[in-house]
Every structure is written in C-alpha cells, then in structure tokens.
Amino acid sequence: MTTGTVAGSGRLPTPGRAFAGELVRELAQAAVTTRTGVLRVTGEPGGDLYVVRGLVVTVDSPGAPGVRALLARPGRTSTGPADLRVVAMMAALDGCFAIASGWIGSCCWQPDSGPDGPEQPPVPGIDPGWLLLETERRLGALAHGRVSPHRNHLSLTERGRALLSAPGGGRRHEILLWANGRRSCRDISMLLCRSLYAVTVEVARMLEDELLAIAPVTAEPQAPGIEPNRAGPVRFLLPRRRRGASGINDALPPCPPRPARGQRLLTPIRTERA
Structure with a gap:
C-alpha cells in the first residue's frame, strides 16, 4: 500500500481504543504532507513513532523489545542487512501493537531532531495505513484471548x-x-x-x-491516613486541628472579644498624667 493510497482511501483503521483515533488522524495527515518528525503517544505504555517523509521508520515503546533486544536473543546468528531490515520491521510492528493494546492518552509531535529529522534505521519506511491495518488485525486475533499484554500477571x-x-x-x-x-x-x-x-x-x-x-490481584498497601471501615467503605481520616497550628496569630494580632447580646463592652478608661 502506498502513501497515496492511504491518503485517498479515506478510511484508516482505529486500533484498539477510541482515543487511538487521534493517532490515526495524525499519521494520515503526516502521510499526506510527507511530514518528518517524532509522534509521541502518551499513555500506558505509550511510545514514539519516528516518521520520515510521511513513512514510519521506527516505533519505540517501553512495552515491547526494540531492535537491539530482538537482535540480542540467544540463538540468533544472522546479522546481515536483510536480517536487520526484517528485525527492524518486526520491532516497529511490535511497538505499535504494544501502544495500541494499552491505554492511549494523547498524541503530540516533538520538535525535529535536525534538518532531515530522525536518523533512518536500516529499514525502508513503513506505510502508516499498512502498519495500522496490521495492528488492528493483531488486536482482533487476541480479542478473545482473555489476557492483557500489560496488566495481567x-x-x-x-x-x-x-x-x-x-x-x-x-x-x-x-x-x-x-x-x-x-x-x-x-x-x-x-x-x-x-x-x-x-x-x-x-x-x-x-x-x-x-x-x-x-494471577489474582493482590491488595495494595494502604496509604497513610486511610483506615478500613468494616461497616462500610474506606474512611479517610482527616488530620486533627491543633489550636494555633496555622501560625496566623504570629502574623496578625488576635481580634478583641465581641460582647454578648445586650451587654456593653467595657473599655479601660485612659487617665492622663497631670
């Protein structure tokens, strides 16, 4: 699928969540304008999509192993240019899957790292439409898998x-x-x-x-100031007020006492020295 096909089709998949619509729109616009930059996706795990002239060249996410980690797998022997391209594409697909299978907050473009944008790895640019279609296919294949890649232990x-x-x-x-x-x-x-x-x-x-x-979810340790209430929900204990703890009396003098209703306030009589 070419960049022109993505721009003209008008229908890009929305991987995983409704919030991913922003990611789809930004990638579609980048394909049309042949934009270069880093599209940062916030959330859990989130990640960065490196785009060069409208094509995705790298997807870096803390939720999936990167190119170096995949190359470091025991038993791997071939590290030629063709193998590097395959591993780099696998890492980009896996990074996009990690982002879409988690929680997506928002997307924003980071400043370009230079006149040519991010350094291009040994892999041709990946069409955003194909990348999102493949991500949607993977999410659909695991829709009934009963496991979250990130949350379930x-x-x-x-x-x-x-x-x-x-x-x-x-x-x-x-x-x-x-x-x-x-x-x-x-x-x-x-x-x-x-x-x-x-x-x-x-x-x-x-x-x-x-x-x-x-694995069953274990109860997290309770934070200070929270006391379990057996008769109802969790009860938050408010700190006790201590008289004068605010320090207001150190900055302002206390107000004079107000007289009770029907009683005049007695004031001292000034006497002048003769």
Whole structure:
C-alpha cells in the first residue's frame, strides 16, 4: 500500500481504543504532507513513532523489545542487512501493537531532531495505513484471548508445573520459567527478547490449555491516613486541628472579644498624667 493510497482511501483503521483515533488522524495527515518528525503517544505504555517523509521508520515503546533486544536473543546468528531490515520491521510492528493494546492518552509531535529529522534505521519506511491495518488485525486475533499484554500477571497451574519439570524444552518452557505470578506478557517478552505479540499469542494458547492462569490481584498497601471501615467503605481520616497550628496569630494580632447580646463592652478608661 502506498502513501497515496492511504491518503485517498479515506478510511484508516482505529486500533484498539477510541482515543487511538487521534493517532490515526495524525499519521494520515503526516502521510499526506510527507511530514518528518517524532509522534509521541502518551499513555500506558505509550511510545514514539519516528516518521520520515510521511513513512514510519521506527516505533519505540517501553512495552515491547526494540531492535537491539530482538537482535540480542540467544540463538540468533544472522546479522546481515536483510536480517536487520526484517528485525527492524518486526520491532516497529511490535511497538505499535504494544501502544495500541494499552491505554492511549494523547498524541503530540516533538520538535525535529535536525534538518532531515530522525536518523533512518536500516529499514525502508513503513506505510502508516499498512502498519495500522496490521495492528488492528493483531488486536482482533487476541480479542478473545482473555489476557492483557500489560496488566495481567501470570502464574503456573498444576499442569504447567508438570510440563516444566518434564524433560525437553521449547518456547513454552521459556514462558513457564518466568511465570511466577508477578510478571506480565510484557515482562516475559523483555526477559526472553521475544516479540510481545508472539509471547501474548502463546500465553493465550497456554491459558486455554490450562498451563497458565491469571494471577489474582493482590491488595495494595494502604496509604497513610486511610483506615478500613468494616461497616462500610474506606474512611479517610482527616488530620486533627491543633489550636494555633496555622501560625496566623504570629502574623496578625488576635481580634478583641465581641460582647454578648445586650451587654456593653467595657473599655479601660485612659487617665492622663497631670
């Protein structure tokens, strides 16, 4: 799909959330105007989309492994130009999936880093329309997967422990090793240097096979000043006022006492010295 096709089609997908409409509009406008810059997406996990002449060249998100992390995966041998291009495209797709599968707040363009914008990695520019279509496809494939890549923590079941103790290996064993009830798909993908989408798909299948379970949410420690009320909701304890604690009497003199109703205020009589 070319940039002209994206601009003329008039229909770009909205990945994941209604708030992503702003992201779609900004990328569509960048494709029309061949804009160069960094489109920052706030939220959880959020991320940066590096755009060069209307095409996306890099997607950097804390929710997915980057190019260096994917290249550092144990067992990878080829690091030629063709392999670098494939890995860079995988990282861009994975970064966009991480952004869209989380919570999107807003989008804003950052100042260009130079006359030519961000440095272009060893990958041709990715058409924004294709990138968003592929992201929407991935979100749709996991729509009934019962797991969030970012929020849900994973724990082992009895079947998962049995498989982990059995001889052999494989990708499922890698995931089972790190599923301790405190890690999400995002955490495990970072530890394994594997694509977030690939890990999430495998986790969804392992949940169906009852090898993994969603860990229950543990109660967070209570902040100071909050007391549980057994008879009702949480009760917030207000600080007790202490007389003179505000320090107002140090700055202003106290007001004279007001007389009671029907009573005259007695004032001292001045006497002048003869």
